[in-house]
Every structure is written in C-alpha cells, then in structure tokens.
Amino acid sequence: LRDDFRQTPSDVVVAAERPIFTKQPVNQVVLADDTVEFYCEVHGDPTPTVRWRREEGELPRGRFEIRSDNSLRLSQVRAEDEGTYTCVSENSVGKAEASGTLQVHGKTRVHTAAFLWYVPTHSHTD
Secondary structure: OOOOOOHHHHHOOOOEEEEEEOOOOOEEEEEEOEEEEEEEEEEEOOEEEEEEEOOOOOOOOOOOOEOOOOOOOOOOOHHOOEEEEEEEOOOOOOEEEEEEEEEEEOOOOOOOOOOOOOOOOOOOOO
C-alpha cells in the first residue's frame, strides 16, 4: 500500500441485495400416497433465511421435511394436504415469497373380473 492512500468509510461499498428466487415452487398434481417436492432456491446479500408455510393451515404433521437445499418434501400426501405452499425468504434488505399449489387425486383402482361362460354342449343322436 502506498503511504498516501487511506481508506475512509465512504470508500467502502456494500452491495446489499434483497432475496431473489433462482428456483420457485410450481403447481403440482399428484396421486394420494405419493411424495411431492416443492423447490425453493434463493440468493441475496446478506444470505436470506428461508421458511415454508401453508396458506390453509399447518404443514402436514410428521410428513414434511425441509431439506438442506430449502426444498419442501411432503410424503404420503392426502386429499387434506391440498392447498398453497409458500416459500418465504427474508434478509435485512427485504422479503420475497413464491407459492405453488398442490392437488391430490385419489388412486384409481382397477378391478378385473373373470367371466365364466357356460356353453352347453348337445350331443345329437340320429
């Protein structure tokens, strides 16, 4: 460093950025008992926090997991899990939200039936 160079507080530039989504949750339609994953990737400066909420109530108790990549995984989904799931990201600069909806369809059961046909045989005697 040169002797005549001094760094003053006004020389410091801090680039703060509110949370911005790089991957957002999408609407999904699944069958009952399936596993579904809502993705949420976000960046910002300072690094934002991420949390999930369900607009219609609590996240499915005992059947959800928030993974290390901030995705929300729901297992063994049921009809009552339908609704809007929102990823909320926040830092000191701002807040951002992105949502995806979940629709759960019942599993279709295919029943097969065996039909036995009785065809009488006639013996003809002439």
